[in-house]
Amino acid sequence: MLRAGIAGATGYAGIELIRLLGLHPEVQVVWAGTESYQGQELAGVYPHLRGRVDLVGQEAAAEALAGCDVVFTSLPHGVTMTLAPAVLSAGTRLIDLGADFRLRDVAAYEAWYKKAHTAPDLVAEAVYGLPELYRERVRGARLVANPGCYPTACALAAAPLLRAGAVSLEGIIFDAKSGVSGAGRGVNLGVHFSEVNENFKAYNIAGDHRHTPEIEQTLSDLAGGPVLVSFTPHLVPMTRGILATGYFTLRGSWTTEQLVDLFREFYAEEPFVRVRPAGDLPTTKQVWGSNYCDIGLKVDPRTGRVLVVSVIDNLVKGAAGQAIQNMNLMFGLPETTGLLQAAPLYP
CATH class of the missing domain: 3.40.50.720 (NAD(P)-binding Rossmann-like Domain)
Structure with a gap:
């Protein structure tokens, strides 16, 4: 024990x-x-x-x-x-x-x-502890840096596209929304009920959010060269959850179905990444309380872009659950141990 x-x-x-x-x-x-x-x-x-x-x-x-x-x-x-x-x-x-x-x-x-x-x-x-990308390094680590919640959602949305060279490295945009628990338990005016309820706001925009260099570091690893992104976080009046929408300019001609197949192949052995069928987009409630990341996408042929929607529970796959996933790897335990006792909570 x-x-x-x-x-x-x-x-x-x-x-x-x-x-x-x-x-x-x-x-x-x-x-x-x-x-x-x-x-x-x-x-x-x-x-x-x-x-x-x-x-x-x-x-x-x-x-x-x-x-x-x-x-x-x-x-x-x-x-x-x-x-x-x-x-x-x-x-x-x-x-x-x-x-x-x-x-x-x-x-x-x-x-x-x-x-x-x-x-x-x-x-x-230190090993960056996103198991889907750095699993083998995590296994032998004695110090793991658990990823941030926004960077987890963004990296998993981008990884198959960048590894395959399917998208341009220029003009990548992440538009992300988080529940209030992401701000922690401390008391401040910005998370008072009367400030958050019936309200919706962007914050730390135009490269001011501290998760920006973390996102860029992982995407640069995936691309094999420097990547800059535009990252805009928003606070929404819910307790848990992150929804990140990534905007990528396609290289070549891809259909939604082809990219869904690309994502499914990339994540075929990943126990906590679930890729949706073409045209089926995930919501935050569908991963609430779980270590899953659900991903859906759609190609916009008018603009030559693909839009990828990634959802996680910010306190589980975005924090505690991913930390346990890393611990399991570090100690040679099955990666899913302690994380599959129940399906996500719904509604």
Whole structure:
């Protein structure tokens, strides 16, 4: 039985990790770190876990984390990099749900996150944990950077097209929408009910969103050369879910049916990517509470573009579920362990 610790256990991603790991037959969560609820029972903070979780919030100290087989960190940027050296030195594997190790270019991290990186040597070692693209590297990793939620949805929408050279590398656009839980549990005016309800807004547009370089890094890997994208995120009045629509200019003549076949072949062995039939587009409700990414697409012959719609649950495939998928790979477990207990919730 693997002993797991979670730093940042009482945020939305952290508590989703606890919920999902409670269904995992090979893992026991033995330590829950929290800044806000130290000394309190987690089932009191999150009553939906009563009778399922017997954990008390602890201080996020590297010494405590080092007593685990695997540690998940779901912390503000700049924090995990201070804990990582001691945790890894103790032989504990680390999966970071934050941003500290996602960007391979330390200078890019410092420019986008406005913070000096204190563990640059570990940046070179960290493996970007999108299993569908980097599975073999994840298997041997001791430090995995769990992808962001928007970059997960965008990368999976683009991967078959870029690998096949089916689309131009110029003019790629992602128009994405997220539920409010993506902003975390902290209180701020932008996520008050009266601000979000019956409202719809774009934010951090024109290259200002910190997920932009992460998306471009993965797409550049796929294309074998530099790729720039236009990425526009939106906040929608729902709790969970991301819907990303990618706009790509086709190279050559492709039909919708041909591209659906391309996607199905690319993802044929992927347990968590479901490609829809031609003309069938996914919705966020259809993956709610699950680790699935559902993809649909359609060719627009008038403009020579293909539009790809990708949906995920931002707290599962966009965070906790993908982290568990990575953990399974790192410890030689079947990749789906603990993640297929039930179908997505609907309605």
